[in-house]
Amino acid sequence: MRRKTKVRIAGAGLVMLMMTAIALGGCGGGVSGTLTLSGSTTLQPIAQEAAEQFMEKNPDANVTVQGGGSSVGITQVIEGSVNIGNSSRELKDEEQGKGLVDHKVALDVIVLIANPGVGVSTLTPDQVKGIFTGSIDNWNKVGGGDETITVVIRDSASGTREMFDEKALGQTKDKPVTMAKGAIEANSNGVMRQKVASTKGAVGYISYGYLDKSVEALDYDGVPGNLETALGGTYPLSRYLHMFTNGEATGIAKAYIDFVLSPDFQNETVAKEYIPMTKVKSQ
Amino acid sequence: MGRQGVIGREWIVKKTLFVLAIMGILGIVLIIVAVTKESMPALTKVGPFNLFSTEWNPKVGKYGIVVFIVGTLLTTVGGVMVAVPLAIGTALFLTEIAPRRMATLVSRGVELLAGMPSIVIGWMGFTILVPLLAKLTRTTGSGILAASIILGIMSMPIITSIARDALETVPSSYKQASIGLGATRWQTIWHVILPAAKPGLLVAVILGIGRAIGETVAVALVIGPASAFPKSLTTPTHTLTTKILMEMGESSGIQRSVLFAMALVLLLLSMALILTVRLVTRKKAYVR
Amino acid sequence: MKDTTIESPRMSLEVERVAAEHETKSKKQNNIATIVVWSLAMLELSTVGVVIVVILWRGLGTALSPAFIFGEPQAMKAGGGIWPMIVSSFYLAALTIIVVLPVGVGAAIYMSEFAKEGLITRAVRFAADSLSTVPSIVYGIFGMMLFVVYFGFGYSLIAGALTLTFLNLPTVMRTSEEALRAVPDSYREASMGLGASRWQTVKAVILPCAVPGITTGAILTIGRIVGESAAIIYTVGIYVKKIPTSPLSPAAPMSAHIWHMYTEGALVPDWLRVASGEAAFLLLVVMALNILARIVSWLYKRKTRTSERFA
Numbered sequence: 001m002r003r004k005t006k007v008r009i010a011g012a013g014l015v016m017l018m019m020t021a022i023a024l025g026g027c028g029g030g031v032s033g034t035l036t037l038s039g040s041t042t043l044q045p046i047a048q049e050a051a052e053q054f055m056e057k058n059p060d061a062n063v064t065v066q067g068g069g070s071s072v073g074i075t076q077v078i079e080g081s082v083n084i085g086n087s088s089r090e091l092k093d094e095e096q097g098k099g100l101v102d103h104k105v106a107l108d109v110i111v112l113i114a115n116p117g118v119g120v121s122t123l124t125p126d127q128v129k130g131i132f133t134g135s136i137d138n139w140n141k142v143g144g145g146d147e148t149i150t151v152v153i154r155d156s157a158s159g160t161r162e163m164f165d166e167k168a169l170g171q172t173k174d175k176p177v178t179m180a181k182g183a184i185e186a187n188s189n190g191v192m193r194q195k196v197a198s199t200k201g202a203v204g205y206i207s208y209g210y211l212d213k214s215v216e217a218l219d220y221d222g223v224p225g226n227l228e229t230a231l232g233g234t235y236p237l238s239r240y241l242h243m244f245t246n247g248e249a250t251g252i253a254k255a256y257i258d259f260v261l262s263p264d265f266q267n268e269t270v271a272k273e274y275i276p277m278t279k280v281k282s283q
Numbered sequence: 284m285g286r287q288g289v290i291g292r293e294w295i296v297k298k299t300l301f302v303l304a305i306m307g308i309l310g311i312v313l314i315i316v317a318v319t320k321e322s323m324p325a326l327t328k329v330g331p332f333n334l335f336s337t338e339w340n341p342k343v344g345k346y347g348i349v350v351f352i353v354g355t356l357l358t359t360v361g362g363v364m365v366a367v368p369l370a371i372g373t374a375l376f377l378t379e380i381a382p383r384r385m386a387t388l389v390s391r392g393v394e395l396l397a398g399m400p401s402i403v404i405g406w407m408g409f410t411i412l413v414p415l416l417a418k419l420t421r422t423t424g425s426g427i428l429a430a431s432i433i434l435g436i437m438s439m440p441i442i443t444s445i446a447r448d449a450l451e452t453v454p455s456s457y458k459q460a461s462i463g464l465g466a467t468r469w470q471t472i473w474h475v476i477l478p479a480a481k482p483g484l485l486v487a488v489i490l491g492i493g494r495a496i497g498e499t500v501a502v503a504l505v506i507g508p509a510s511a512f513p514k515s516l517t518t519p520t521h522t523l524t525t526k527i528l529m530e531m532g533e534s535s536g537i538q539r540s541v542l543f544a545m546a547l548v549l550l551l552l553s554m555a556l557i558l559t560v561r562l563v564t565r566k567k568a569y570v571r
Numbered sequence: 572m573k574d575t576t577i578e579s580p581r582m583s584l585e586v587e588r589v590a591a592e593h594e595t596k597s598k599k600q601n602n603i604a605t606i607v608v609w610s611l612a613m614l615e616l617s618t619v620g621v622v623i624v625v626i627l628w629r630g631l632g633t634a635l636s637p638a639f640i641f642g643e644p645q646a647m648k649a650g651g652g653i654w655p656m657i658v659s660s661f662y663l664a665a666l667t668i669i670v671v672l673p674v675g676v677g678a679a680i681y682m683s684e685f686a687k688e689g690l691i692t693r694a695v696r697f698a699a700d701s702l703s704t705v706p707s708i709v710y711g712i713f714g715m716m717l718f719v720v721y722f723g724f725g726y727s728l729i730a731g732a733l734t735l736t737f738l739n740l741p742t743v744m745r746t747s748e749e750a751l752r753a754v755p756d757s758y759r760e761a762s763m764g765l766g767a768s769r770w771q772t773v774k775a776v777i778l779p780c781a782v783p784g785i786t787t788g789a790i791l792t793i794g795r796i797v798g799e800s801a802a803i804i805y806t807v808g809i810y811v812k813k814i815p816t817s818p819l820s821p822a823a824p825m826s827a828h829i830w831h832m833y834t835e836g837a838l839v840p841d842w843l844r845v846a847s848g849e850a851a852f853l854l855l856v857v858m859a860l861n862i863l864a865r866i867v868s869w870l871y872k873r874k875t876r877t878s879e880r881f882a
Contacts, residue, residue: 293770314709371611399622401800402798439618497707499706499707528708
């Protein structure tokens with residue numbers, strides 16, 4: 001008897017779980033429909049923030065933001081399994097010509113950083129090249145104290161890395177650069193900052209938004225990397241963040257991207273960490 | 284309900300259960316096929332000479348994965364070296380030496396450790412172990428040594444529990460005979476119990492190796508990482524699992540396929556371990 | 572008989588002395604070995620203690636504050652909570668269990684009650700062993716390819732649950748089969764002797780007896796799901812702001828969100844606090860599940876002892 005009751009309770013529990021799942025499954029799309037984004041984890045917080053505000057203004061819209069990384073976003077938008085693919089990098093060769101339309105949604109400034117106490121506050125472009133390719137291995141060769149340089153770079157799939165290799169290290173398709181031997185690879189801005197902050201003599205680069213007191217920002221060619229200098233054109237290390245649609249954006253996708261690019265959202269949310277497109281255009 | 288109905292239903296139930304039973308077979312086949320299919324571009328277009336080289340630089344088409352294989356092997360060996368003495372010692376303690384209450388306490392602890400999320404152990408490594416090693420060795424602190432300690436902690440429970448089972452299956456008549464001949468407890472353990480339990484202990488170690496090879500997130504927090512051979516035990520390097528974890532999200536095309544090829548290597552390694560266990564034990568039952 | 576006379580008293584004394592020496596030596600060896608084994612075991616036990624103490628010391632203060640537990644995560648400023656992550660973990664575990672439990676228990680019933688030992692059973696066990704050795708990151712990218720991209724579920728609870736079904740199937744199968752096999756054969760004989768068919772026997776007698784064992788296995792599986800990270804980072808997602816609303820919603824279970832806080836989530840100034848607090852909370856959940864499983868199996872043991880007495 002007791003056994004039977006237990007079986008029934010277990011069964012009832014299962015049924016309840018299933019019903020919850022089914023009830024949860026019944027999400028409704030309103031007149032404005034549903035929209036799914038995936039891709040870059042760098043862009044995800046902003047896209048998510050935009051989604052919340054967008055849904056508040058359009059109660060019938062249902063916007064879902066997934067992560068996964070830029071490549072996943074681009075693959076999925078090409079395949080049509082999501083409406084918008086977020087990317088923190090440009091399209092690769094094999095992704096060109098598949099009908100993707102680029103919407104630049106923010107400009108990201110990349111700042112050189114070093115472990116506090118290296119005794120250097122600015123680096124010339126040649127010094128940066130030397131350090132990151134391994135020909136300069138001690139801070140005393142660039143005016144600092146006697147400390148071995150530990151190079152921290154982004155992983156080989158990163159959009160930030162791609163930009164940095166091209167703009168700071170002069171990499172082209174025909175002339176690849178080789179990184180310093182044993183360079184630490186960070187797979188995100190957070191890890192990059194943490195590695196540079198905790199490793200003596202470390203040097204690296206991060207998005208401006210991640211800059212804090214744990215690391216020392218270095219000037220590049222005498223120019224500090226910040227929103228103003230990048231806008232003014234004197235600081236070259238920056239890259240765009242993209243939202244890709246398959247063909248021209250229409251319907252809810254267009255409404256969402258328009259919202260992301262609206263002056264209100266750009267100036268109030270995007271501007272906290274990146275250069276808003278409103279300023280880039282007015283330049 | 285008639286007799287016929289019962290038999291008919293019985294047949295349906297049996298077939299349904301059979302289908303459920305072979306889901307596992309379908310699962311492993313599906314995984315092997317899927318991972319192989321995804322790694323085909325890497326295997327055919329990149330080729331074995333490029334893949335099994337030491338330089339990783341996708342920008343120029345160098346997809347050498349040897350650094351990561353070496354990283355996996357070194358961290359695994361290190362992890363097992365940390366875990367085996369502790370685990371076998373604990374298993375001996377539990378089966379031969381411990382007072383009952385103490386045995387209960389220790390085996391609860393081991394069970395708890397077995398269920399510990401890898402991100403939690405990794406977080407301990409990241410917040411305490413790496414800074415400590417950095418201070419002691421005056422380096423970054425992350426690398427093979429930190430990963431070995433973390434992997435040691437993580438493979439300890441499985442080695443302990445399987446070693447314990449192995450020691451428990453040694454017939455007690457062996458032990459009584461040895462003690463009866465005047466041998467001490469340690470002589471009995473060393474000359475009788477351990478040799479008798481050898482195949483089982485070997486299985487324990489092999490499954491510990493399997494655990495260490497596959498661990499991902501905990502290692503990722505303490506390994507460095509860097510796509511280069513480690514110069515010392517505390518310089519950053521990479522393993523197969525950590526490389527896949529960190530680059531899968533942002534890579535595409537051939538690079539993505541190479542990451543799947545690395546997963547294929549992991550898959551083959553783990554299958555090889557299971558086959559070895561089967562050969563060692565010649566058992567038809569589950570090995571873990 | 573003459574041989575014994577050769578042995579002089581001095582000689583026999585010498586033998587005794589050597590023997591005694593040998594004995595003290597083995598005793599000493601025995602004592603040292605005992606100490607070594609004790610310390611190895613204590614070292615392993617203290618590892619568990621160290622992990623718990625470190626994690627709780629770092630994060631317990633945060634983990635126990637209601638504002639943190641029930642708060643909304645923040646991506647741009649400090650003060651974020653983890654409520655959607657807790658719910659994500661719960662939904663993911665529930666969804667996975669719904670799928671994996673029937674499959675695993677069904678397979679176990681077939682293996683223990685219906686199958687004849689042979690090629691099929693050997694293949695099933697080999698497959699189960701292989702599945703449980705496959706690294707979880709391999710499951711992760713397999714699930715990403717198959718469920719997220721190929722089936723088009725996107726990063727979602729369901730994609731993660733299906734991936735975790737494969738990952739946990741061997742454990743559920745094994746624990747359930749053990750529970751079923753632990754039911755004495757006399758029960759089967761008695762039931763079938765009364766004219767019940769095999770399935771009726773399983774349904775009415777064997778399965779009810781095995782429920783506690785299966786439940787224990789299921790609880791431990793929930794613990795594994797909640798603690799899993801490599802297999803869900805690329806199938807479920809690592810960051811959400813709101814509670815997921817359907818199986819097709821992306822979610823961010825705690826373990827994956829800690830990874831997010833370590834990587835891109837470190838944009839917020841208090842990322843270390845959030846991640847440490849979340850790790851502590853996750854540890855508490857896993858420990859609670861462990862204790863729950865222990866209680867269930869204790870109740871089970873007590874019950875079998877009683878039923879044996881009356882049998």
